[in-house]
Structure formats: C-alpha cells, structure tokens
Amino acid sequence: MEAGAISAGGGRSILERPPLARLPDRALRWGLTALAVSILVLIGFFFVRLYLESRPAFARFGLLGFSFANDWDVQGGVFGALPLLVGTLITSATALVIGVPVAVSTALYITELCPARARGTLTAMVELLAAVPSVVYGLWGFFFLVPRLRPAEQWFADHFSFLPFVGGHVAGPNYFIAGLILAIMIIPIVSAISREVIATVPADHKEAALALGATRWEMIRTAILPYSRAGISGAAMLGLGRAIGETIAVTIVIGNAPTIGKQLFDQGYTLAAVIANEFGEAASDPLHRAALIAAGLLLFVLTLFVNLVARYFVVRGERGKRAAPGTPVAAG
Amino acid sequence: MSFQPAKTGMTDPPRTTHPTAAPTPAVSSGLGDRRAQTRARSVTLRNLHAYYGDQHAVNGVWLEFPANEVTAIIGPSGCGKSTMVRCINRMHEEVPGARAVGTVLLDDLDIYGDGTDVVAVRRAVGMVFQKPNPFPTMSVFDNVAAGLRLTGTRGSELRDRVEHSLKAAGLWDEVHGRLAQPGIGLSGGQQQRLCIARTLAVEPEVILMDEPCSALDPVATLKIEELVAELSRRYTIVVVTHNMQQAARVADSTAFMLNGELVEHGPTGRMFTNPGDPRTEQYVTGKFG
Amino acid sequence: MTPLAGIGARRRRSDRVARTMLAVATGLALVPLVLILFYLVKQGLGAWSPSFFTTDPSGRFLGDPGGIRSAILGTIEIVALASAIAIPAGIGVALYLVEYGRDGRFATAVRYFVDVMTGVPSIAFGLFIYITLVLATGFGGFAGWKGSLALALLMLPIVTRSAEVALTLVPESLREAALALGAPRWRVVARVVLPTALPGLVTGVLLAVARAAGETAPLLFTATIVKETTANLAAPMNSLPAQIFSDVGQAQDRLVARAWGAALTLVVMILVLTTLARLVSRRSRIA
Numbered sequence: 001m002e003a004g005a006i007s008a009g010g011g012r013s014i015l016e017r018p019p020l021a022r023l024p025d026r027a028l029r030w031g032l033t034a035l036a037v038s039i040l041v042l043i044g045f046f047f048v049r050l051y052l053e054s055r056p057a058f059a060r061f062g063l064l065g066f067s068f069a070n071d072w073d074v075q076g077g078v079f080g081a082l083p084l085l086v087g088t089l090i091t092s093a094t095a096l097v098i099g100v101p102v103a104v105s106t107a108l109y110i111t112e113l114c115p116a117r118a119r120g121t122l123t124a125m126v127e128l129l130a131a132v133p134s135v136v137y138g139l140w141g142f143f144f145l146v147p148r149l150r151p152a153e154q155w156f157a158d159h160f161s162f163l164p165f166v167g168g169h170v171a172g173p174n175y176f177i178a179g180l181i182l183a184i185m186i187i188p189i190v191s192a193i194s195r196e197v198i199a200t201v202p203a204d205h206k207e208a209a210l211a212l213g214a215t216r217w218e219m220i221r222t223a224i225l226p227y228s229r230a231g232i233s234g235a236a237m238l239g240l241g242r243a244i245g246e247t248i249a250v251t252i253v254i255g256n257a258p259t260i261g262k263q264l265f266d267q268g269y270t271l272a273a274v275i276a277n278e279f280g281e282a283a284s285d286p287l288h289r290a291a292l293i294a295a296g297l298l299l300f301v302l303t304l305f306v307n308l309v310a311r312y313f314v315v316r317g318e319r320g321k322r323a324a325p326g327t328p329v330a331a332g
Numbered sequence: 333m334s335f336q337p338a339k340t341g342m343t344d345p346p347r348t349t350h351p352t353a354a355p356t357p358a359v360s361s362g363l364g365d366r367r368a369q370t371r372a373r374s375v376t377l378r379n380l381h382a383y384y385g386d387q388h389a390v391n392g393v394w395l396e397f398p399a400n401e402v403t404a405i406i407g408p409s410g411c412g413k414s415t416m417v418r419c420i421n422r423m424h425e426e427v428p429g430a431r432a433v434g435t436v437l438l439d440d441l442d443i444y445g446d447g448t449d450v451v452a453v454r455r456a457v458g459m460v461f462q463k464p465n466p467f468p469t470m471s472v473f474d475n476v477a478a479g480l481r482l483t484g485t486r487g488s489e490l491r492d493r494v495e496h497s498l499k500a501a502g503l504w505d506e507v508h509g510r511l512a513q514p515g516i517g518l519s520g521g522q523q524q525r526l527c528i529a530r531t532l533a534v535e536p537e538v539i540l541m542d543e544p545c546s547a548l549d550p551v552a553t554l555k556i557e558e559l560v561a562e563l564s565r566r567y568t569i570v571v572v573t574h575n576m577q578q579a580a581r582v583a584d585s586t587a588f589m590l591n592g593e594l595v596e597h598g599p600t601g602r603m604f605t606n607p608g609d610p611r612t613e614q615y616v617t618g619k620f621g
Numbered sequence: 622m623t624p625l626a627g628i629g630a631r632r633r634r635s636d637r638v639a640r641t642m643l644a645v646a647t648g649l650a651l652v653p654l655v656l657i658l659f660y661l662v663k664q665g666l667g668a669w670s671p672s673f674f675t676t677d678p679s680g681r682f683l684g685d686p687g688g689i690r691s692a693i694l695g696t697i698e699i700v701a702l703a704s705a706i707a708i709p710a711g712i713g714v715a716l717y718l719v720e721y722g723r724d725g726r727f728a729t730a731v732r733y734f735v736d737v738m739t740g741v742p743s744i745a746f747g748l749f750i751y752i753t754l755v756l757a758t759g760f761g762g763f764a765g766w767k768g769s770l771a772l773a774l775l776m777l778p779i780v781t782r783s784a785e786v787a788l789t790l791v792p793e794s795l796r797e798a799a800l801a802l803g804a805p806r807w808r809v810v811a812r813v814v815l816p817t818a819l820p821g822l823v824t825g826v827l828l829a830v831a832r833a834a835g836e837t838a839p840l841l842f843t844a845t846i847v848k849e850t851t852a853n854l855a856a857p858m859n860s861l862p863a864q865i866f867s868d869v870g871q872a873q874d875r876l877v878a879r880a881w882g883a884a885l886t887l888v889v890m891i892l893v894l895t896t897l898a899r900l901v902s903r904r905s906r907i908a
Contacts, residue, residue: 014456014537015441017449021805028807032717036731039714039777043734046749053752105646113640114647122647124899129654131895133835135862136884139869140657143664143877184653191650215628215636238740245742247838248862252869272744272838279751279842296748300741307740423801428723455803465794469816478812479802527798534802 047300054294056287066294072258072269074278079291081298083260087175087268088302091250092243094179094264095186099243100236103187107194108220123195130188138252141181146172146253149180153265170265173255178270181249186239193238193314197231198224230313237310241303247272271299372568373439373537374399375420375457380434382415382424389415391592392434397538402560402569404583404600406576408615412592413572417540420570421457422450438537455479458536462543464523466515466530473511475526479534493533501529502559521552528559538568545578557582576616580604588612658888665885668878674886678864678879680848686875689883691850692864696887698852699765699844699860700834703772707833708826710773711780718781719788720810732785738778746774747839755843765851765858768844772833779832783825787818820901827898831891837862861887 012018057066057079069080110122153170161167201224209223225232255267256277275292282288375397382390390412397403405413418424419432422443436443443453466475476494477485485493494511498504503525507518515526524544531539541560545553560569560582573579579586580600587597588607596609607613672688679687714731722728750771755762791814799809815822845857846867861883868880 013441013447015438015443015445015448015452017452021451022449024807025805028810029721032713032721035710035713036717036722036727039731039738040734042774043738045753049749049752050745053756102646102650105643106650109643109647113643125651125654128892128895129650131831131835131888131891132654132657133837133862133884133887133891135835135837135865135869136657136661136888139865139880139884140660142869144656144660187650213628215632217636217639218632220639241740245740245744247742247744248866252866272742275744275748276838276841293748293752296745300745303740303742303745304737307737310740311736421801423797426797426800451803451805453803454801459797459801461794461798461801463794465792465798467795467798467813467817469813469819478799479804482802482804482808530798530802 050293050297050300054290054297056290057294060287066291067298070260072274074258074281074288077285077287079287079294081271081291081295083258084269084271084274084295085298086260087254088244088270088272088299090175090261090264090268091178091182091254091270092240094176095182095243096236096240097183098180099183099186099239100190102183103190103235103239104194104232106187106191107198108224110191111195111198112220112224113216126191127188129184134185134246134248135252137181137185138249141177141249141253142173145180146177149177157263157265165263166265168263168265171255171267173253173267174265175254175261175268176264178250178254178268181253182243182246185246185249186242189242190235190239193235194228194232197228197235197314200231201227230316234310234313237306237313241306241310244306245272245299245303247276251276271295271302275299372399372566373456374568375538375570376435376437377416377420378435378437380416380419380432380436382412382419382432383430384415384427385429389592390419390432393589393594395587395594395597397568397570398585399568400564400566401584402564402571402582404579404586405570405572405589406574406579406586406615407589407595409574411589413589414542416589417542417570417572418459420538420540421454421459423454423459425450455534456536457538457540458531458534459540459542460524460528460531460544463547464520464527466518466523466526468514468516470515471512472507472515472518472526475515476529476533479530483534494529497529497533498526500532500563501525502555502562503529519552521548521555524548524552524556525559528556528563532563536567538570539563541569541571543572543574546574553578576604588615590615661881661885661888664878664881668882669885673879673882677849678859682871682873682876686868686873686879687848689861689864689879689886691848691859692861692883693886694850694852695765695844695858695860696834696862696890698854699768699840699858700772700830702766702769702854703776703833704826704830706769706773707776707780707829711777711829712784712822714777714781715784715788716810716814718785720806720814735778735781738774739782742838743771743775743836744838744841746771747841747843749774750839751842763843763845763857765844765854765856768840768858768860769854771839771843772836775836775839776829776833779829780826783828784818784822787821787825788814790821791817824898824902827894827901831894831898834894835862835887835891837866841866861890 060066061069061079066079066081067085068082069078070082071078071080072083073079106122106126110119110126114122150170150172153174153176157167157170205223205227206219209219214222250270251273254270254273256269256273257267258269258274259267261268275296278288279292282292377393377395380390380393380395381388393416405417407413415424419434420436420443422432424430424432432444434444438453438456442448443457467478470478473494476497477490480490480493495504495508498507503522506522507526510517515523518526524547528539528544545556548556557578560571563569564584571579571582583600585598586600586603588595588603588609588611590611596603596607596612598608603612604616607616613619674688674693675690676688677691678689679685681687714735718728718732722731750767754767754770795813795817796809799813800806804812840860840863844860844863846859846863848859851858865880865883865887868876868883871877
C-alpha cells in the first residue's frame with residue numbers, strides 16, 4: 001500500500017483534516033451515547049431504590065404475606081395489600097370490559113365507516129379525552145357522575161342481584177364508578193393504537209373482500225379483524241397498564257376503604273390510590289412508609305408485566321405482517 | 333456470488349482473475365484534445381471489493397478514471413455500479429453493515445489510508461444523487477452555500493462563490509431573482525442542477541453522478557448532459573447510468589459491469605460499436621438487462 | 622331476481638345493525654367529553670373573576686379561600702424546569718437511536734427500556750424522587766425542582782419516542798447529500814436533520830408538556846402544596862393539579878368552586894398546548 005504517498009513533504013494532503021476538527025464529531029457521538037447509557041442506569045437505579053426502601057415491609061410480613069394478606073390496618077401497623085390488589089384488578093377489569101369495545105368501535109368507525117370529512121374531527125375529539133387531566137376526571141366523577149348514577153346503579157343492583165357481585169346497598173363512590181372513569185380515560189390510547197393497527201391492513205385484503213361481494217361489515221369481520229387481532233390485543237393491554245397505574249382520578253371516586261368489597265358497587269381502594277392518599281401521614285412512620293413503597297413496587301411490577309405482554313402482542317402483530325405481506329385472507 | 337470472509341481495513345486480497353478487465357489503464361478516448369483549463373485529479377481503483385453484510389456487491393474491480401474525462405458506468409440494475417461509485421467518496425460505509433476492501437487512489441493519495449479523513453475525502457470527491465435532494469428547509473442560496481459554510485466562507489466571498497457555482501451549473505439565469513425562496517420550489521431538473529451547483533461550490537476534484545437524470549424529463553436530461561460535457565474541463569467526472577444513449581452522448585470512456593464484476597472498459601465509441609466481450613455486445617444491443 | 626338485485630335481506634340487515642352499533646359506540650365515547658367540558662365550563666366560569674387569578678390561596682377554611690395565582694405560576698415554573706431537562710435529554714436519546722445506535726443491540730435495549738418507562742405509572746416516578754431526593758435530605762425536603770425532576774422522568778420517554786419517529790422521517794437522501802458535501806456528522810445533525818424534523822419534534826414536545834402539566838401524582842410528595850407564590854424552585858411550590866386535588870377533598874362549597882375554576886384554567890392551558898401541537902403537525906404535513 002502506498003501509505004507513504006499520503007503526506008508527501010510532511011504537509012497535510014487534501015485528504016486529511018486537522019485532528020482538532022474531528023473533536024466535535026467525537027464529542028457528539030460520545031455525549032449522546034452517554035445519555036443513552038444513563039437511561040439504562042437510571043431505570044436500574046430506580047428499581048433498586050424502590051426495592052431497598054420497601055424492604056422493611058417485606059421483612060416484617062414476607063413477600064407473600066404483604067402481597068396477599070387481606071388486612072390493611074394503619075393504626076394496628078399491619079399491612080397486607082390484598083384489598084388494594086383486588087381493588088386495582090376489579091377497577092381495571094371494569095375499565096377494560098367497558099372501554100375496549102367502545103375504543104375499538106370508534107377506531108373501526110373512524111377508519112372504515114365515517115365520511116372522510118368527519119374523520120379528522122372525530123379523531124381530534126377522541127384524542128381530546130386524553131388532554132383532560134386525571135384530577136379533572138376525578139373532580140367530574142365525584143361531583144357529577146357519583147350523584148347522578150347512583151339511582152341507576154341501585155336499580156341495577158336490585159333487579160340484577162342474581163348476577164355475581166351485584167346486589168345490596170350501592171355506595172356513593174365505588175369500584176364501578178372508578179372503573180367507568182378509567183374506561184373513559186383509556187379510550188383515547190386504545191383507540192389510537194387500534195387505528196394505527198387497522199391502518200396497516202393492506203388495501204388489497206380489503207378490496208379482495210369487497211370484490212367478492214362482502215358488505216362493509218363482512219369486510220371488517222373477515223379482512224380487518226383477523227389481521228389486526230394481535231395489535232388490538234396489544235392496544236387493550238396498554239390500556240390495562242394505564243388503568244392499573246392511574247392514580248388521582250381513582251383516589252377521588254373509589255371511596256378509599258381498605259377492605260375487599262363484596263360487590264361491584266362497594267367502596268374499595270387501589271394500590272395507586274393508597275399511596276397518593278396515605279403518603280402524607282406515613283412520613284413519620286417508617287413501616288407505613290415502607291409498606292406504601294412496597295405497594296408502589298407491586299404496582300410497578302404489575303404494570304411492567306402488563307406492558308411486556310402488550311409489547312409482545314404489538315411486536316408479534318407487526319412481525320406477522322412483515323413475514324407475510326401478501327398473504328391473501330379468505331373472504332366470506 | 334461467493335461469500336468472502338470478513339476482512340477489515342485495507343488489505344491486498346489475492347488477485348481475482350478477470351477475463352477482460354485486467355488493470356487496463358484507460359487510454360485517450362480519441363474525442364479530441366484535452367481542453368483542460370484546470371487539471372483535476374484522476375481516480376484509480378485497485379482490486380476493489382464491496383459488501384453489504386454477507387452480500388458481495390462489487391467483486392475485484394480494477395479501473396482508472398483519467399483526470400478531466402467523463403467516464404460512464406453502465407450495466408443492468410443491481411450490477412454493483414452504484415455501489416462501486418459510492419466507494420470512491422466512501423458513502424458506501426454509511427450503509428449499516430456495509431464495507432469496502434481494496435485500494436482507491438486520488439492521484440497517488442489513498443482514499444482509504446490511515447491518515448485519511450472521510451470528511452476530507454468527500455470534499456475532494458463530490459456526489460450528485462439519483463433523485464434531486466435539495467435541503468427542504470433551506471433557500472436556493474442556502475442550499476448552494478451549505479457546503480461552503482462548513483469551511484467558514486462568509487460574506488461577499490460566499491455570495492460570489494454561490495453565484496459562480498449557480499452559473500457553472502447553468503442555473504443562474506433561471507433562479508437569480510428568487511435566491512431566497514425554498515430550493516424544493518424549483519422544478520425537478522432545476523433541483524438537480526441546484527444539487528450540482530451545491531456540489532461544485534465546495535470545489536471538488538472529482539464529481540460522481542449516480543444516475544443523475546433518471547428522475548428527469550428529456551429536456552431537463554439534455555441540459556444536464558450538456559452541463560456534464562462543460563464540467564469535464566475542470567473536473568474528473570464519473571456518471572453511472574442505465575441509459576446507454578446517455579453514456580454514448582456524454583462519456584469519453586465507458587465501463588460495463590455485470591454481477592459485481594467489471595466486464596469491459598474502453599473508449600465509448602469502441603464499446604458501443606465493437607465491444608470485445610460477447611456479454612458487452614449482448615447488453616449494448618439490448619439482448620438483456 | 623336479476624344478478625344485480627342485491628344481497629340477501631339477512632346479510633343486509635346484519636350489515637346495517639353492525640354499522641349502527643359502531644356509530645353508536647363512537648357517539649358513546651364522545652358523551653363523556655361533551656359532559657365534562659360542558660360541566661367544567663359551567664362550574665368553572667362561575668368561579669373565575671379577576672381576583673381569582675391575582676390572589677394566592679388564603680388558607681382559610683371558612684370565609685374567602687383566595688385565588689389560584691400561586692398554583693398557576695407554580696405549574697408554569699415546575700413544568701418549565703421539567704421541560705428544560707426532559708426535552709434536550711429526550712431528543713438527545715432519540716438522536717442517538719436514529720443517528721448512531723440504529724439497529725444495534727445496545728440501541729435496541731435502550732429503545733426497549735424507553736418503552737418500559739412509558740408504561741411506568743406517574744406515581745411511581747413521584748415515589749422514586751421522594752425516596753432518592755426528599756428522604757435523603759430529611760423530611761420537609763419538598764421542593765419545586767424535585768417535582769420538576771419527577772415530571773421530567775415522565776416526559777422523557779414521551780419526548781424520546783415522538784422525537785425518534787420525527788427523526789426517522791427525515792429522508793436518508795438528505796443525510797447523504799450533506800455527508801457527500803463533506804459535512805461532519807454533527808453538522809449534518811445540526812444543519813439538516815434537526816431543522817427538517819423540527820415540526821415533528823415540536824409537536825411531540827408540546828404533547829409531552831401538556832401531559833406533564835396535568836399530572837398530579839408525581840407532585841404530591843415531591844413539591845407539595847403551599848399557599849403563597851414563590852419563584853424559588855428550591856422551596857415547596859403550589860401547582861394547579863395539586864391544588865385541585867386538595868380542594869376536592871374539602872367538603873366546603875367555596876373550596877370546591879375554586880377547584881372547578883382551577884380545573885377549567887388547567888384544561889384551557891392544556892388545550893392551548895395540544896391545539897398548538899396540532900397546528901404545527903398539520904403545517905408540516907403540507908410542506
């Protein structure tokens with residue numbers, strides 16, 4: 001190789017640059033890399049700190065004893081998080097049952113059925129639901145929804161008491177109200193992701209179905225829904241993750257009773273609500289504080305798990321599409 | 333196509349044998365005297381290999397691009413002609429997983445040498461792309477000035493160089509009244525000449541053109557072709573094209589590539605009338621590709 | 622019956638029923654929006670008055686509760702500092718992912734954990750800051766800047782993900798054009814990539830700011846409630862969401878009225894931000 005030819009005469013050839021000129025490039029590269037590394041470090045640190053600070057609670061009650069004992073008694077100094085866990089699950093399950101069908105319907109309606117002119121407006125309106133802060137949902141839920149829905153809830157409880165977990169006295173703030181508020185809150189995200197997923201259905205599939213003489217609904221059922229099932233499941237799981245972690249609105253409308261309610265219209269508590277509500281008083285009691293942080297850790301692990309499952313579904317949905325871009329879907 | 337084990341850095345791989353493309357330095361094209369006002373630098377490829385991951389895109393090319401001449405590279409899609417040209421200004425390595433092995437010389441300077449800086453290489457070897465790609469956030473003026481500002485050229489000197497470059501690209505008369513308007517507001521052919529002006533402004537030695545007319549209409553194409561002939565007085569020019577008429581019109585010499593290998597290289601006239609390799613003949617007569 | 626006479630009555634009926642149900646469900650989703658906005662305006666406007674915006678909360682349970690000046694200013698200060706941290710950091714991480722990391726293993730890991738962060742409940746960020754910054758300096762260590770940090774953690778993944786999308790949309794041909802001119806990578810980023818991606822970046826940033834402005838939970842045990850206005854980010858600070866949350870818990874009509882007025886104020890602020898975001902993204906689509 002003619003390495004000697006490069007710097008003939010000791011001067012700089014036109015293919016060289018002063019070393020200093022390369023400095024900003026290196027600085028940018030390493031600076032940005034360091035930033036990216038710090039994200040990973042931060043998340044690791046986050047988890048470790050949460051775990052360390054919650055240890056007194058786990059040490060006293062045991063991991064299972066803390067998580068699954070049905071006794072949250074602040075005065076007695078006993079902390080078993082089962083009532084909170086159950087409350088979190090009931091409210092977020094309610095949110096899913098009500099919110100997901102509505103959200104997916106809006107997504108289908110907006111992408112496939114509504115007039116093109118109305119599409120932008122409808123999308124913007126659904127997204128406006130996401131612009132309302134949690135605390136405002138709580139405020140509205142407490143002063144508007146709770147008093148107005150109570151007669152209807154009582155009527156339902158009286159006439160459908162044959163259903164499980166229905167019947168008896170309806171409390172003002174309760175699981176159902178919290179679940180309903182959560183349903184409204186998760187509609188924008190579930191709808192937005194469903195819309196994205198539906199938009200990736202190739203036009204050929206839809207046209208193939210229509211060309212075979214399918215009606216609009218049959219086209220949705222045979223071309224769109226099978227294709228986007230995984231993605232919509234992922235959207236629902238992301239919504240579930242949101243519902244589990246949602247704090248302030250739930251705190252305002254769930255009644256904050258640390259017991260497991262016997263029915264859907266009873267007062268309850270959730271993991272997130274207990275932290276928001278009791279933290280002020282827990283500052284002076286290390287065990288109580290540790291218990292609340294442990295509840296936070298439980299919440300963190302729960303949402304992490306749900307989000308990982310959601311991610312799996314969304315990624316699988318996308319991968320399936322990439323692997324078989326032209327696979328025809330049987331119509332009819 | 334054979335897989336070659338990974339080689340890093342600049343090694344001299346064993347010579348592959350080529351039926352026709354031995355290291356034949358191009359001879360004079362016979363298109364008349366060199367009208368060089370400024371002598372540019374030549375480019376020499378010695379046993380150049382290029383890879384995308386495991387894929388061997390350019391396979392042992394030996395070729396010389398004489399100074400102040402226009403060399404056309406022809407060949408069917410996917411024959412490696414664009415990749416080969418992108419190795420000359422080291423744009424090839426911007427593709428993730430891509431690498432090049434072999435020697436590329438600018439006169440006697442090693443483009444892949446240890447002391448060589450990739451940024452400096454690209455200032456000496458400019459490039460015009462297939463699709464006109466003016467910077468959408470910049471005005472006509474700023475597009476041409478973009479490369480100059482890097483070296484700290486400012487004020488009246490900057491304005492002079494921009495005007496000079498736009499004139500050299502044959503665009504000045506059409507745009508001098510709207511230098512402040514966005515570059516993407518121009519027509520396709522004007523955009524491509526804007527991109528050429530942008531390349532000229534940094535005063536490179538060599539200009540690589542990767543199918544510069546494939547996105548343009550015939551009138552715009554003609555303008556670019558006239559421009560290429562004009563520019564060869566001052567620059568060494570390499571034009572990749574799939575259009576054989578274009579090669580015949582603009583190039584002093586022509587190289588034909590197939591499946592990553594250089595099949596034949598010679599004066600343009602001979603390549604189209606009396607090629608030495610049957611594959612070249614098949615290609616230029618339209619039997620395949 | 623001719624071939625063009627149409628489909629069977631049963632199929633037509635099921636089509637019509639299904640379409641109607643989808644339309645009804647869409648309407649159903651918008652009912653709460655209309656109800657909330659209507660009720661919010663009705664209750665909130667009643668609470669608005671010039672003194673509502675110019676006085677601090679008085680702290681009196683009976684009598685005049687005062688206005689929300691300190692809450693508005695506190696929200697602006699806390700969110701501004703959070704933005705000053707999260708926006709450069711988030712765009713920086715996105716730049717790393719798009720310009721340097723690409724599809725490498727490390728970049729994939731970073732992308733994955735940024736995804737994880739978007740799923741972390743906001744209250745968990747508050748807890749984390751409480752543990753690391755408030756506890757460490759003893760109780761009473763609430764401060765505006767700690768609230769900002771909690772909000773910055775919340776904003777970071779939102780900014781990163783939207784910025785990554787915006788940067789990916791910058792055509793590779795522009796990067797190549799700049800590199801081929803002999804521009805160093807940092808110049809390419811500063812002069813070509815960032816300006817081209819600007820509308821997308823701004824949209825994502827505005828949405829992240831709007832999201833942070835409405836968050837209550839992370840502020841509850843990092844920045845807390847105070848009554849008077851302060852410009853000192855090292856001191857505890859009031860904020861709109863925290864003020865609303867506190868007022869809701871009081872069974873006192875005038876405090877509840879103040880909560881509605883504050884809620885309307887907060888929603889108006891957030892709507893301004895989201896509308897701006899929408900306008901910016903629409904303009905970029907035209908260009």
